[in-house]
Amino acid sequence: MMTTQQNTLVTRTGADTPAGKMMRMYWQPAALAEELADRPIKGLRLLGQDLVLFRDAAGKLALLDRHCRHRGADLAFGRLEDGGLRCLFHGWLFDGEGRCLERPAEPPGDRLCGKAIQKSYPVIELGGIIFAYLGEGEPPAFPAFDCFIAPDSHTFAFKGLFECNWLQALEVGIDPAHASYLHRFFQDEDPTLSYGRQFRGTSAGTNIPMTKILREFERPTIEVEATDYGLRIAALREIDDRRSHVRVTNLVFPQAFVIPMSAEMTITQWHVPVDDHSCYWYAIFTSFGEAVDREAMRRQRLELYTLPDYRSRRGKSNDYGYDADEQRDQTYTGMGFDINVHDQWAVESQGVIQDRTRELLGRSDKAIVAYRRLLLAEIQRAAEGQRPLMALSPEASLEMRGPATVDGIGETLHWRDYWQSVDRERRAQAAWGGSVHAR
Template sequence: MLPRPENDLLTQVGAGKPLGELMRRYWIPALLSDEISERDGAPVRVRLLGEDLVAFRDSRGCVGLLDEHCSHRGTSLFFGRNEECGLRCIYHGWKYDIDGNVLETPAEPSSSTLKDKVHHTAYSCKEAAGIVWSYLGPKEKVPLLPNYEWLNLPPDHLYVTKSVQDCSWLQGLEGECDSSHLSILHQAFSARQRGGGDPDMYAADSAPALEGMETDYGVRMISCRKADADTIYLRVSNIVLPCHGFIPTGGLKGNAEGYTIHSHVPIDDEHSMRYNIHFRRNRPIHAEERQHEREIGPDFKKNRNLQNNYLQDRAEQRQETFTGMGRVFLVHDSCATESMGPIYDRSQEHLGVSDKTVIAVRKFLLQCVNAAASGKVPPHVILTPEQNDLRHVACIVAKIPPAQDPKEFVAEQLKKEKYWESAHD
């Protein structure tokens, strides 16, 4: 269980809150690049870490992320005119560039210097992997964008979606910490209904041995299942600061091709946006791998959601899948986390051995929050090119003998230039 003060500490994301200030030290997803694909196109509302913002792409193709409300008298800039390298308020014509500079105040006398005295809230943006990443922290402490291997792949090697989660970001992130639920929640009773990964391995042992190891980027999570008397099924996933799960969804065969990133970005205390980033190292994404398009509407709300009970089919639940909610893991995960309520009171839970990695991640997050609050640079805030070698942020799936120490095996794999080419053998 987590005492209520600590529960509050890890779920309150607004400016001035300890976790909110920690989150603001990192580049985080703000929206998909496709949402503002057109230069001088329509602005888009963005709610991020409890702040109401508006994103737009200017005449040069650069992305801006501004406070939604005009610095003059508060009219929403969502309704503004995006033209000539700036976003203009429709009320009195104040115009802002992507850096928050006030370019024009046409309702003021020509001699007015008011525009030089006002600076509108604006946040830095970078684009990579089909995502607009934004930094909401102190301008004198802007870190480098992490050099994850998938950030620089060709667009057709990536499949990126997002969906609204009607719960705190932490509930979603904790779902990434829990490898044991793969054997339960995502069960299917026919080959046709199976999802990704290695369902036979998950079924062989529903109570894996779990361990969480603190690293310079987050927590490396090791799961060991007894596949048979001579085989341990090893699965290594990661919680990466500030809000990402790096998950080896491809299983033994697919992990060499790439893994999946689930980013649980706080919208506010009670809502989050789950970004799903699938990548393939050496080939384009296949059409059949784009499974989320059938599950997410144009408003980024899931077609199966809490309000319609995830369209649960009790006949399917008896005959086909454990949940009766289809085969897409996103839906299963959402039901498990959203049905807890907007912010689950963790002082009421009863944890067991299967929650070992969840506990490890909570402990690590609390350490990071407290370190940042005391003025220390949080882990994985990358300030130098040397810190940006991230090859050790690795997802591994392998079969190993029972006598093999899993941590030693992982350490040996990470010494290789391309750990994924032999880890599954």
């Protein structure tokens, strides 16, 4: 259980808050690259700040404060002209660094134009996501994680909106116990039809559907290990007196997790505050096997999410699609077969900002407790002027590999050896990742 003060500390992310200052020491997902496809200008809100993202005529990305330095008009409606972004109100022109190039309504020889600076922020595109750095000084280096070093052909990026605080949205992804209930299906589908869908295929090296394992083995033993990137989380479900189902996932500090989607694919997912009352999840799906069928995966996700805001078609306004007959006969929730809806209901139903002072935690919440302790400690480190975990130097970033994920069945007594061997074999067979060793 957390105190009111602690809950406030970890959930508020404005620029003047301790958690907000720490989060601004990291690159944050700001948009999908595809969002600039039709019109290369996009207004967005990130960590409570209003910003405008654009790609100039030369193809260079830029991110500025959204409201014009002149009189506050919205630059998201601006025009890409003359090497920059021009405000519709009076024609002021800013380049990607925020420098004012023209103030056309002013007299000839205007000497104040160079002082009219629109604040700008570093941006970079990786894995189909545009990342932004809102902090001071030099941004940290990116780790050599699978999602960043895999070729474009083997990755796919998407996002979705949750109408709640970022922390409860993240915590569902590092909670191994909930899957046996929240994502329980009463029938097992044909695993050959499971492409692009989590928990619908078979565990690695077996023909046992994951839905069957979650349904029949509902009491996992959870192990949590501190790592140089955050936490490694193992959920062990005892199949018989010799074998266990082993699922290895990871918390990457400060707000991402890396989990298995299938025997060949992993999900690296961030939960990013729009503000303290809503957040986007951003995910990069990375394949160690065949190239990703991007069109199929995008089509699957657009069955649930609407553009341009990537908002779920199921939510509070329609009871998340709840159907009592389905809940009796088909799914545990009665909310359909897309687990994103299940997670959305779970985190939004806790309230816009969850009150953690009222919780009664158990042993199955081991990873949640470990992460909260880590989060509080790193917020304090950042407040004291120290470099928090995963704010990496260029040298440290090169050593940061993986991290490994596994979903399979191995010998209970040697489960650590098992998951490491599965990861090594998968990497050895991947054309792009054979020389990379996860941690």
